[in-house]
Amino acid sequence: MTISSATTAFSRFGLGPRQGDLVGLSDPRAALLAELNDEAAGQVVGSELSDSPTLYKSVRLIQAARRKARQESAQSADTMPMDGTSTGAGSVETTTGLSIQQIAQVEGKARLRAVKRADIGFVERLVAFWTNHFAVEAGANQVVRVLAGAFEREAIRPHVLGRFGAMALAATQHPAMLTYLNNAVSVGPESQLGERQVRGLNENHARELMELHTLGVDGGYTQADVTSLAKVLTGWSIGAQPRQVDSYGQFLFRRQAHEPGPQTVLGTVYRQPGLAQGEAVLADLAANRATALHIATKFARHFVSDAPDPALIDRLATVFVQSDGDLKALAISLVTADSAWSAPASKLRTPQEFVWSAVRALDLDLPPRRVMAMLRDLGQPLWDPPSPAGFPDDAATWLAPDAMTNRLDAAELMAAQAQGPDDPREFAQAVLGDAMSADTATAIQRAESRAQGLALMLMSPEFQRR
Amino acid sequence: MDTNCPQYGLLHPSRRMFLASAGAFVAWASLPRHAYAGTRDPRFITIILRGAMDGLAVVPPIGDPDYATLRGELAIGAPGQEQTLALDGFFGLNNAMPGLHAMYQAGEALIVHAAATPYRDRSHFDGQDVLESGMPGAKLSASGWMNRVAEAIPVGEGVRPVTGLAATPTVPLILRGAAPTLTWTPPELRPASSDTRDRLLDLYTHQDPAMAKVLLAGIETDRLAGGSDPMRTGKGIAAAFEQIATGSARLLVEEDGPRIAALSYDGWDTHSQEGAESGRLAGLLAALDGALGAIKETMAPVWGDTVIAVVTEFGRTAKANGTDGTDHGTATTAFLLGGAVKGGRVVADWPGLKDNQLFEARDLAPTIDLRAVLKGVLRDHLGLSETVLATTVFPDSIGVRPVDGLVV
Numbered sequence: 001m002t003i004s005s006a007t008t009a010f011s012r013f014g015l016g017p018r019q020g021d022l023v024g025l026s027d028p029r030a031a032l033l034a035e036l037n038d039e040a041a042g043q044v045v046g047s048e049l050s051d052s053p054t055l056y057k058s059v060r061l062i063q064a065a066r067r068k069a070r071q072e073s074a075q076s077a078d079t080m081p082m083d084g085t086s087t088g089a090g091s092v093e094t095t096t097g098l099s100i101q102q103i104a105q106v107e108g109k110a111r112l113r114a115v116k117r118a119d120i121g122f123v124e125r126l127v128a129f130w131t132n133h134f135a136v137e138a139g140a141n142q143v144v145r146v147l148a149g150a151f152e153r154e155a156i157r158p159h160v161l162g163r164f165g166a167m168a169l170a171a172t173q174h175p176a177m178l179t180y181l182n183n184a185v186s187v188g189p190e191s192q193l194g195e196r197q198v199r200g201l202n203e204n205h206a207r208e209l210m211e212l213h214t215l216g217v218d219g220g221y222t223q224a225d226v227t228s229l230a231k232v233l234t235g236w237s238i239g240a241q242p243r244q245v246d247s248y249g250q251f252l253f254r255r256q257a258h259e260p261g262p263q264t265v266l267g268t269v270y271r272q273p274g275l276a277q278g279e280a281v282l283a284d285l286a287a288n289r290a291t292a293l294h295i296a297t298k299f300a301r302h303f304v305s306d307a308p309d310p311a312l313i314d315r316l317a318t319v320f321v322q323s324d325g326d327l328k329a330l331a332i333s334l335v336t337a338d339s340a341w342s343a344p345a346s347k348l349r350t351p352q353e354f355v356w357s358a359v360r361a362l363d364l365d366l367p368p369r370r371v372m373a374m375l376r377d378l379g380q381p382l383w384d385p386p387s388p389a390g391f392p393d394d395a396a397t398w399l400a401p402d403a404m405t406n407r408l409d410a411a412e413l414m415a416a417q418a419q420g421p422d423d424p425r426e427f428a429q430a431v432l433g434d435a436m437s438a439d440t441a442t443a444i445q446r447a448e449s450r451a452q453g454l455a456l457m458l459m460s461p462e463f464q465r466r
Numbered sequence: 467m468d469t470n471c472p473q474y475g476l477l478h479p480s481r482r483m484f485l486a487s488a489g490a491f492v493a494w495a496s497l498p499r500h501a502y503a504g505t506r507d508p509r510f511i512t513i514i515l516r517g518a519m520d521g522l523a524v525v526p527p528i529g530d531p532d533y534a535t536l537r538g539e540l541a542i543g544a545p546g547q548e549q550t551l552a553l554d555g556f557f558g559l560n561n562a563m564p565g566l567h568a569m570y571q572a573g574e575a576l577i578v579h580a581a582a583t584p585y586r587d588r589s590h591f592d593g594q595d596v597l598e599s600g601m602p603g604a605k606l607s608a609s610g611w612m613n614r615v616a617e618a619i620p621v622g623e624g625v626r627p628v629t630g631l632a633a634t635p636t637v638p639l640i641l642r643g644a645a646p647t648l649t650w651t652p653p654e655l656r657p658a659s660s661d662t663r664d665r666l667l668d669l670y671t672h673q674d675p676a677m678a679k680v681l682l683a684g685i686e687t688d689r690l691a692g693g694s695d696p697m698r699t700g701k702g703i704a705a706a707f708e709q710i711a712t713g714s715a716r717l718l719v720e721e722d723g724p725r726i727a728a729l730s731y732d733g734w735d736t737h738s739q740e741g742a743e744s745g746r747l748a749g750l751l752a753a754l755d756g757a758l759g760a761i762k763e764t765m766a767p768v769w770g771d772t773v774i775a776v777v778t779e780f781g782r783t784a785k786a787n788g789t790d791g792t793d794h795g796t797a798t799t800a801f802l803l804g805g806a807v808k809g810g811r812v813v814a815d816w817p818g819l820k821d822n823q824l825f826e827a828r829d830l831a832p833t834i835d836l837r838a839v840l841k842g843v844l845r846d847h848l849g850l851s852e853t854v855l856a857t858t859v860f861p862d863s864i865g866v867r868p869v870d871g872l873v874v
């Protein structure tokens with residue numbers, strides 16, 4: 001097949017080429033498939049990274065210390081901290097030794113490392129897709145902010161080439177998600193806790209689980225199904241007692257909050273006791289035909305086109321059903337479809353894809369906090385989407401006047417710090433390859449400086465479109 | 467949202483960071499001047515409160531005998547509680563909105579209650595789609611009703627062609643469509659050199675006209691908005707709301723500026739710890755109140771020609787849920803304000819709050835179609851015909867009669 005070009009492999013399915021990457025890629029499709037078999041792909045490691053329970057303990061300790069400091073300063077106005085920062089982790093004995101902001105930066109740094117290290121970046125793109133599918137919002141509260149990176153490492157990455165059902169279960173049970181969508185505090189009205197009227201039902205998580213994570217908004221469920229699922233999920237919570245070290249900061253099924261008795265979801269009666277009831281519903285939702293169609297459509301839209309070929313959606317949905325939600329099979333099915341390569345590059349790289357590609361192309365060594373600030377300025381802060389629906393990825397959203405001028409500002413900033421060849425023409429040849437148009441080549445050649453030439457390269461339609 | 471505000475002070479906030487954190491944006495399209503016969507040069511703004519605002523907590527029906535019992539802990543202004551701002555005796559206004567209350571008393575603000583779009587399910591995303599597309603259902607149109615309003619304005623002799631302007635990183639559905647819309651937010655990153663911009667524009671013009679169009683629009687809007695104040699920092703959500711409001715208002719006042727605009731504020735999805743009196747919702751309402759005040763102040767020279775519609779995708783459950791919040795519901799409140807509004811009253815056909823009066827026994831029942839309110843404004847303020855309103859702006863809405871007498 002001549003249809004699969006190296007530049008398409010990198011732009012549509014990957015994170016863009018680094019210097020020298022394009023030359024070495026003789027069979028792009030095979031290389032993408034090979035990356036799926038590379039056990040190191042999609043892995044994030046680092047001794048500075050902590051697991052969720054440790055991070056949860058940390059944020060609770062920091063919060064407790066802040067409360068205490070506030071109380072003390074209220075008692076003695078003289079000792080009130082002037083800058084509001086002196087009650088951070090520096091003075092608190094935490095499990096990580098890091099402040100909330102530092103934890104976010106450590107996580108961002110690990111993601112940046114994974115982005116730069118990836119061969120083509122197909123698996124990292126899959127990770128980003130699924131993290132955005134099971135979106136948590138770092139800005140929701142401090143617990144989610146601290147756990148957002150760990151959520152990706154613990155609930156998404158281990159399953160990114162595994163089973164959808166397993167990923168859905170891991171995401172649903174993760175403390176970040178349970179906190180974000182309020183299920184941790186949802187209590188069955190007829191449960192032991194509900195009878196004492198301590199708290200009650202919260203259907204937020206149940207609704208998004210059906211609307212966004214599995215069936216899709218047109219997936220055929222009703223308000224009654226949402227309420228039933230909310231009851232099914234009562235008790236799915238987080239261990240909050242520091243003394244109970246086995247469960248603190250981890251998923252914990254609270255029997256005393258769980259709505260007893262059978263529940264009917266989508267016409268099926270679930271009579272299982274306790275945790276097994278929710279696991280059974282979740283497994284059925286994951287295997288539902290509507291879920292397959294929802295995922296296949298979103299997958300094709302994300303990677304190929306905002307208006308994907310219906311035959312491609314059908315192909316992906318069929319594979320999803322027949323493989324029992326095997327996400328590796330889904331990825332293989334995508335890159336072995338000719339229409340996934342032949343569709344014109346009509347999508348625009350999202351801000352994150354743009355920055356990752358630029359960092360790789362220019363071999364940038366920017367401090368993670370600057371990269372994260374840039375992503376925020378460009379409208380796509382790391383792990384902080386505007387809603388549970390995640391960030392949009394269609395061209396209509398990002399192809400907007402202010403977004404373009406912002407991108408240009410960011411491109412100039414990054415171009416000024418590029419490592420690599422002195423001659424921007426040589427640079428562009430290595431990054432844009434045979435996709436570079438004569439107009440772009442001319443514009444770069446006529447640039448008044450290397451930095452200007454590289455900014456034009458980053459902003460060229462060949463680099464921006466995918 | 468409120469739990470995050472203290473953190474802003476620890477970072478180096480940028481204007482855009484505020485915008486992104488508030489999840490908000492502004493967008494507007496311009497209207498040809500003098501398009502509407504007469505001496506008026508009308509301005510029209512829609513403010514979308516994303517996440518579903520709890521109308522019963524914002525404009526509580528304190529005169530309804532079932533209100534206090536139904537709402538329980540969430541009730542405000544009920545007998546025995548701190549009084550809310552007085553409206554007409556039956557309804558009160560949340561104490562977090564003194565600015566809106568003053569406008570109400572001055573006859574410049576009108577409150578609509580128990581209103582809803584035609585959407586009856588409870589998905590935020592579909593609900594906003596219906597609110598913004600103006601269609602009878604979700605995902606029926608790729609264009610928004612305000613864009614179709616801009617298109618429908620008759621362009622007469624001597625009227626410059628319709629061009630648009632928007633203050634957001636992205637174009638919201640409500641303004642998407644054939645009539646051009648630009649986007650803008652105040653520059654924070656170091657602006658790229660004009661030389662590089664020109665070169666890039668030249669490249670796009672040859673190679674990718676769609677990108678050329680948006681880049682040109684971006685350059686033009688940065689130039690137009692060049693006079694904006696240095697950013698204000700450290701005030702969290704209230705500052706973010708006010709910044710968006712002031713920036714938009716400043717452009718709307720301009721002689722050659724835009725005439726219609728859409729702003730939006732996120733964060734109204736109060737599933738837990740709703741805090742109508744002093745918590746999260748009260749904070750949001752106070753920020754909104756401040757933003758509305760900033761618009762009035764900035765638009766003072768043209769305030770008499772201005773109508774602002776404040777709307778949300780749907781309301782919330784009438785009863786509290788189990789976590790001191792409310793889940794997705796149906797009917798809610800909307801506000802109309804501006805010097806051109808015939809205000810000082812609450813427009814409502816109150817459905818009642820007894821179990822059998824609630825929609826599906828859980829939500830405030832809708833008795834006013836939000837489109838009827840918007841149609842009334844668009845007909846009397848912008849001069850659109852009822853036919854255009856019923857077929858183009860809000861398709862398939864012939865049965866939804868415009869509300870009369872909303873505009874002075």
